[in-house]
């Protein structure tokens with residue numbers, strides 16, 4: 627069986643280090659907001675090239691905290707791609723803001739920068755870009771729009787740890803960025819985790835307080851905050867794995883390159899990249915009109931795949947208010963996408979086998 631993602635194998639590479647670091651935490655008896663947190667926050671900020679990293683409980687909270695930190699709420703609009711994991715949009719509605727969905731570019735699967743300006747109204751406060759599948763959004767036109775209309779750029783970097791755009795990392799391409807460390811992400815912990823990165827001192831201080839019961843110092847509450855913290859054990863695991871992130875992403879690139887060069891079945895649409903360093907291949911997304919039949923065929927040949935995602939957000943029950951809107955490009959992607967096995971621990975033999983089996987598909 628070729629697994630879509632063998633997480634046990636991914637983490638077992640660091641088992642000795644992880645065991646030792648967790649043991650040290652247990653010996654010390656300090657579980658929240660201690661040295662491990664501080665160390666990881668500093669290391670991840672440095673990795674992204676930003677001033678601040680604030681650990682939190684998960685990726686959804688990270689996005690939620692950014693919107694809350696800016697004070698956006700009822701009556702405010704935030705632009706977001708129509709094809710994303712629903713968390714991006716949930717963070718917007720959780721704050722009472724209105725998500726304004728914009729179609730993706732069929733070539734990159736990321737928000738189409740040319741369609742954003744038409745969606746801007748006097749109520750627009752921010753553009754949320756999502757570096758979907760691990761490919762950094764081409765920011766040039768979006769930076770110009772943000773400047774022209776005085777909008778904040780919020781990055782959803784949950785799938786793109788380490789991706790580069792014009793020499794800068796995701797997490798440093800907008801005003802603030804949310805990351806998820808869900809176990810299956812390129813940088814994943816052993817449970818839930820997330821963080822916000824930003825260069826904005828005021829926003830960073832505010833988010834740190836909001837995430838800790840609205841408290842800037844003990845028993846002193848200046849906001850009606852929430853409890854969203856990254857614990858010491860997760861921070862330690864992340865700090866160990868961060869040291870290997872660039873190497874892991876390089877291996878993902880190698881696998882992606884192999885898939886792209888060797889999958890020759892004419893029924894398959896391969897993903898396109900505008901710059902090799904811009905993509906960290908969280909997901910290797912192929913498309914085919916007969917997606918479900920291909921998935922079943924691969925399953926019969928013991929190859930696990932996934933669909934990211936089967937139903938677009940505007941067709942979900944949670945967003946019935948958007949049900950009558952039409953986003954044909956997003957719908958097309960959702961109807962045809964299939965994610966092939968992709969992880970830094972896939973072997974050459976496994977990748978080769980996936981290619982052979984796909985090329986034999988009729």
Ligand SMILES: *Cc1c(COP(=O)(O)O)cnc(C)c1O
Nearest residue numbers: 684685686711713714784806808
């Ligand atoms: C995983 C993910 C999130 C949410 O992260 P969690 O840690 O699961 O809350 C948000 N946006 C995108 C694009 C994601 O892939």
